[in-house]
Amino acid sequence: EQKECLSRQRERTAQRQRVKWVDKEPVRSTPDSNDDAPPALLPRNVVSDSDSNSSDDDSSAGDASESEGDCAPALPPEGDNSNTNSNTKRPQWGRDPDGRLRRLNITGHSLSLGSKQVPVHAVRLSRKKKKYRQRIRYHQEKGDRALNSMILEDELPSIRDVLESPLAKFIHFAANACGYNGTAEDLMVNWIHPLFLKAKAKASKHDNPNWWQAMNGPFADEYWQAACKEIRTLEEMGAWDVVDRPSSEKNVIKSTWAFKLKRFPDGLAKKFKTRFCARGDMQLEGVDFFKTYAPVVQWTTVRLLLILEVLLGLKSKQGDITATFLHANVPEDEEIYVEMPLGFEKKGKVLKLKKTLYGLRQSPRAFWQYLTKKMNECRMQQTKFDPCLFVGGKVMCICYVDDLIFWSLENDDIDELANKLIAVGVDLEEEDNAAGFLGVQMERDTETGLLELKQTDLIDRILETMGLDAGTAKSKWTPAESKPLVKDSDGAAISGDFSYSSMVGMLLYLAGHSRPDITYAVNCAARYMFCPKHSHELALKRIGRYLKATRNHGLVLNPSKELKIDDYPDADFAGMYGYEVSSDPSCVKSRTGYTITVADFPVVWQSKLQTETATSTMEAEIIALAHSAKELFPIMDMVDLLGNAVGLPVGDTTMNVSIHEDNLGALILAETLPPQFTPRSKHYAITTIWFREQIVARGIKLLKIDATEQLGDIFTKGLARAAFEYLRKRLMGW
Numbered sequence: 001e002q003k004e005c006l007s008r009q010r011e012r013t014a015q016r017q018r019v020k021w022v023d024k025e026p027v028r029s030t031p032d033s034n035d036d037a038p039p040a041l042l043p044r045n046v047v048s049d050s051d052s053n054s055s056d057d058d059s060s061a062g063d064a065s066e067s068e069g070d071c072a073p074a075l076p077p078e079g080d081n082s083n084t085n086s087n088t089k090r091p092q093w094g095r096d097p098d099g100r101l102r103r104l105n106i107t108g109h110s111l112s113l114g115s116k117q118v119p120v121h122a123v124r125l126s127r128k129k130k131k132y133r134q135r136i137r138y139h140q141e142k143g144d145r146a147l148n149s150m151i152l153e154d155e156l157p158s159i160r161d162v163l164e165s166p167l168a169k170f171i172h173f174a175a176n177a178c179g180y181n182g183t184a185e186d187l188m189v190n191w192i193h194p195l196f197l198k199a200k201a202k203a204s205k206h207d208n209p210n211w212w213q214a215m216n217g218p219f220a221d222e223y224w225q226a227a228c229k230e231i232r233t234l235e236e237m238g239a240w241d242v243v244d245r246p247s248s249e250k251n252v253i254k255s256t257w258a259f260k261l262k263r264f265p266d267g268l269a270k271k272f273k274t275r276f277c278a279r280g281d282m283q284l285e286g287v288d289f290f291k292t293y294a295p296v297v298q299w300t301t302v303r304l305l306l307i308l309e310v311l312l313g314l315k316s317k318q319g320d321i322t323a324t325f326l327h328a329n330v331p332e333d334e335e336i337y338v339e340m341p342l343g344f345e346k347k348g349k350v351l352k353l354k355k356t357l358y359g360l361r362q363s364p365r366a367f368w369q370y371l372t373k374k375m376n377e378c379r380m381q382q383t384k385f386d387p388c389l390f391v392g393g394k395v396m397c398i399c400y401v402d403d404l405i406f407w408s409l410e411n412d413d414i415d416e417l418a419n420k421l422i423a424v425g426v427d428l429e430e431e432d433n434a435a436g437f438l439g440v441q442m443e444r445d446t447e448t449g450l451l452e453l454k455q456t457d458l459i460d461r462i463l464e465t466m467g468l469d470a471g472t473a474k475s476k477w478t479p480a481e482s483k484p485l486v487k488d489s490d491g492a493a494i495s496g497d498f499s500y501s502s503m504v505g506m507l508l509y510l511a512g513h514s515r516p517d518i519t520y521a522v523n524c525a526a527r528y529m530f531c532p533k534h535s536h537e538l539a540l541k542r543i544g545r546y547l548k549a550t551r552n553h554g555l556v557l558n559p560s561k562e563l564k565i566d567d568y569p570d571a572d573f574a575g576m577y578g579y580e581v582s583s584d585p586s587c588v589k590s591r592t593g594y595t596i597t598v599a600d601f602p603v604v605w606q607s608k609l610q611t612e613t614a615t616s617t618m619e620a621e622i623i624a625l626a627h628s629a630k631e632l633f634p635i636m637d638m639v640d641l642l643g644n645a646v647g648l649p650v651g652d653t654t655m656n657v658s659i660h661e662d663n664l665g666a667l668i669l670a671e672t673l674p675p676q677f678t679p680r681s682k683h684y685a686i687t688t689i690w691f692r693e694q695i696v697a698r699g700i701k702l703l704k705i706d707a708t709e710q711l712g713d714i715f716t717k718g719l720a721r722a723a724f725e726y727l728r729k730r731l732m733g734w
Contacts, residue, residue, distance in 0.1 A: 111231050111242070111344045119215035119343070122224040136268065207261040211342050214259045219272065223259055224343070226274035231344060234276060237326050240338070240351040252337040252350055253282040256359070277359035278338050288336055294364035297388035297398040299513060300635065302437070303603040304642060305396065305407055307559045310451065311599065312646055314407045317414050318437070321371075322427040324402035328356045328366035336360065364401065371399060371426070378420040385638045391645045392417065400438060404428070409646070440513050443554075450733070453514040454554035459547050462506050465498050466544045475549035476542055477725075480521035480718035486580045491533040500532040503540055510547075514554045516605045517728050518543055520593065520715050523607045556733030559599035563643065565636060567659045568705075569594040569628040570712030571610075571620035588613055590620035593715025594628040595731065596635060602731060604631050607715035618665035618681065622688055624712075625659065625666055629691040632659075636698065659695075660705040670695060670702050 206217070214223040234240070245252065258275040283289055309316055321327070330336055336353040340346055356363040372382055380390040380397060390397045394413040397406050406414045421428050441454045463469045494500060507522045521543050528536045572591040580587035586609065595605040606627075614620035661667050669681050674689040681688075695702065707713065714727045728734070 111235060111341070115346075116228075117343050117345065119220060119224060121216050122220040140268075207263070209259050211257045211259075214257070215343075219261065219269065222269075222272045223274065226259075226272045227257065227276075227341075227343060230274045230276050231341065233323075234326070234355075234357075237323065237355060239326060239355040239357060240353050242340075242346065242349050243337075243352045245348055245350050246337055250335070250337055251282075251284050251287050252339060253288065254279040255339045255341050255351075257342060275358055276341055278336075278353075278357045280359045280361045280363075283336075283361055289334065289360070289362040292361050292365055294368040295387045296400045298386055300604045300631075301386045301389050301398060301638065302405075303601070304598060304635075304638060305398065305405075306442075306451070306557060307599050307601055307603070308642060308646060309407060310557060310559055311561070311563070312409070314409060314646070315411045315414065317406045317411070317418075318431045319404040319406065319418065319428050320431055321402040321404070322429060325358050325360075325363040325367050326355045327426065328363070328370040330354060330356055331362075331366070334362070367401075374421060374424050374426050377424050378417060380417070383638075383641060385634055385641065391641065396642070396645055403437065405437065438513075439509075441554075451557040452554045452733075453557065454552075455510055455514045456551060458506060458510055459551050462503065462510070463544055463548055463551075465503060465506075466541055467497060468541065468544045468548055473548060474545060476545040477549060477721050478718065479518045479543045479546040480524065480539070481542070482718045482720065484576045484579050484718070485524040485528075485536065485539050486576060487528065487531075487584065487586075488533045488535045489581070491535050494532050494534050494537045497537075500537065500540070501529050504529050507540070507543060515547075516555070516595065516602060517550075517714065517724075517732060518546065519605060520607045520718070521546075527609075553732070553734050555602070557601060558733050559601045561599075563599055563639065564658070565632070565639065566597045566600070567594065567628050567632050568597075568711040569621070569624040569659065569661065570710050570716050571614075571617075571624040571663075572716040573614060573617045573620040575717060585613075590614045590623070591716050592620075592624040592627050594624060594631075594712045595715065596628065596632055597711075598635070598639060603635065605715060606631075616665075618663060618669070621661065621663040621666035622669060622681070625661065625670060626688060626691050628659075629694065632700075633694060633698070658701045658703050660703050660710065662705050662707045662710045664704065667702055667704060 206213075209217060209223075214220065217223075256277050256279055258277055260273040260275075261269060262271040262273065264270045305314075308314060330353050338351045338353060338357065340349060340351060353360075356366040368388075372387075375382065375390045375397070378392070380392045380395070383389045383391055386398075388399050390399070394410070395406055395408040395417045397404055397417070406417065408414045418428055418430065439455060439458060441456070443452050443454055444450070445452060460469070463473075467473075504522070504526045507518065508526060511519045511522045521539070525536055525539050525543070570593050572593070574588045575591050576587045576589070578587075589609045590613075591607065592610050593607045595602050597603065610620065610623050612623060614623060659670070661670070665681075669677065669688065670692060672692065674692055694700075708723070708726075711727055711731055713719065714724065714731065719727070
């Protein structure tokens with residue numbers, strides 16, 4: 001038995017020596033090659049001169065092909081006789097996502113199963129993938145051991161002790177004029193968290209490479225595998241047809257790759273995302289596209305539904321649609337040709353799109369029309385007040401591109417609608433409830449139980465960009481000075497420490513969603529976005545200092561039990577006169593500011609200069625009243641619609657609409673029936689007829705309010721701290 005065992009061992013050893021390894025090299029397909037033939041790019045396989053069915057050879061070939069992932073099909077078995085007849089369609093072999101060898105149909109998968117131009121660097125890194133993972137695992141374990149060895153007992157470590165410890169390679173000490181006066185021991189214990197020593201690096205521009213950077217970088221193999229997966233997914237969805245290049249009369253737009261590396265908090269690579277996109281900037285209007293309008297839900301609608309959620313105890317769920325734009329088909333009257341993706345080119349071939357690819361200018365509109373059609377199939381009617389609000393018998397839904405929120409009295413009704421949408425072809429995935437929507441966190445206070453809309457992450461980003469995140473930065477208690485912000489044409493130039501326009505954009509998003517208290521200050525700064533001076537830069541920093549003092553606050557959702565609507569319009573007549581240069585026409589412009597509340601919770605607010613030049617305080621107040629009425633009337637109709645949808649009776653007894661005006665002349669004119677008017681308003685009374693008629697027809701009350709109680713005052717001028725904090729408490733709940 002020992003002799004037989006030794007003989008078999010020698011035979012296997014001799015057989016391994018006769019094995020020939022076929023190196024994998026990128027080979028382009030020739031025009032004469034058969035489209036059904038196996039791709040020229042093959043994984044490393046073992047070919048034996050003797051017994052091709054031996055277990056050793058099979059295991060070697062299997063291991064080599066698995067190292068290449070799902071992108072490169074494996075060689076067909078040598079015993080396959082399908083190649084003997086040239087007229088017979090040759091089967092395509094490959095591995096499914098589970099790693100099993102199976103026959104694949106190349107129809108519709110000419111890119112993912114055809115020949116590819118694999119980057120050389122990706123091929124080389126593929127062989128080193130296992131070693132790379134072992135090296136990362138080794139560094140993780142080494143960092144864990146170093147952290148575990150750092151135990152603070154009776155004696156505090158000095159800086160020298162830390163630099164001589166195993167953690168020294170992760171630490172870099174620096175000193176500057178930061179205002180710190182403590183000891184080195186206090187700095188080590190109180191200011192340095194040990195876990196940050198394990199972090200590798202922050203995300204940077206290297207986490208968003210282009211094609212050439214990705215395929216020549218340290219993660220080339222991972223990006224290539226992600227690109228193969230993206231092409232395979234798009235082909236399974238029937239996104240295109242591979243056709244011959246059309247004549248020069250047709251516009252063939254270029255394609256591009258978008259790569260993204262997502263990291264764990266400690267800096268390690270988490271996921272490699274790839275998106276194949278079309279160059280929409282190269283599309284020609286009237287040739288490649290015609291209409292591009294696609295609406296998104298208004299935040300006024302979102303706040304109204306949040307109010308109803310609190311008042312009626314509605315259940316909410318949030319959903320996300322996977323591969324959003326690829327759901328919609330390219331309109332029949334449009335032909336879109338796209339260049340072949342890099343790494344998958346075929347000579348003389350282009351892609352004729354069947355689905356709206358990411359990057360196309362008509363993709364958002366096509367998806368909105370697709371979603372509207374699917375909602376109608378599920379008996380969800382689109383409202384005329386907001387095209388992205390859908391109301392059914394038991395469920396209400398809003399959509400912001402691919403983000404959806406559902407509200408209903410019962411969770412089962414939401415699940416039923418979601419299943420119907422999935423049944424009609426919408427790839428819907430359930431997420432958590434509406435705890436965060438479009439960057440706005442909806443946190444519930446554990447003590448009071450109230451819901452609060454916050455954007456602390458955006459505030460932190462603003463402070464970091466301005467350089468105000470250090471502990472020495474002073475805080476402010478109001479966002480704006482009492483005097484208005486003027487053009488300052490002869491003032492000093494900006495320092496350029498941060499992008500002025502980018503900062504204004506972030507502040508506008510913050511003010512429009514959860515911080516109405518900074519609306520006036522941000523609007524003043526936004527007027528000078530294209531010609532900022534140093535004084536305007538200081539005004540932005542004042543807003544930042546105010547946000548630093550109020551970082552943890554937001555818009556508290558504490559609606560009253562009565563579903564009432566209140567409008568607070570106000571105007572600052574010629575507020576910049578005497579501060580701005582007298583030759584500037586804007587110095588005599590008045591400012592409109594108003595807020596509209598539903599159940600004592602603000603749903604819309606605004607602060608802006610009036611386009612007309614008012615000649616009196618009464619005229620300025622009437623212009624502000626007219627602007628607020630344009631928002632008030634649709635809100636009344638929407639509250640009536642939503643109230644009926646959830647079974648809440650909304651009528652004269654449950655919905656009281658009031659306009660609170662602090663100017664007596666404006667009150668008298670607003671209550672005067674057309675065509676009557678007051679003697680001093682005859683030159684502009686005709687422009688107020690439309691809303692005066694609606695006030696009477698809708699039964700809206702006009703009430704005189706004291707100037708100190710006017711909520712619109714916070715949107716028209718810079719207030720003193722006492723007055724500002726009083727109105728902020730009434731408006732925002734803190």
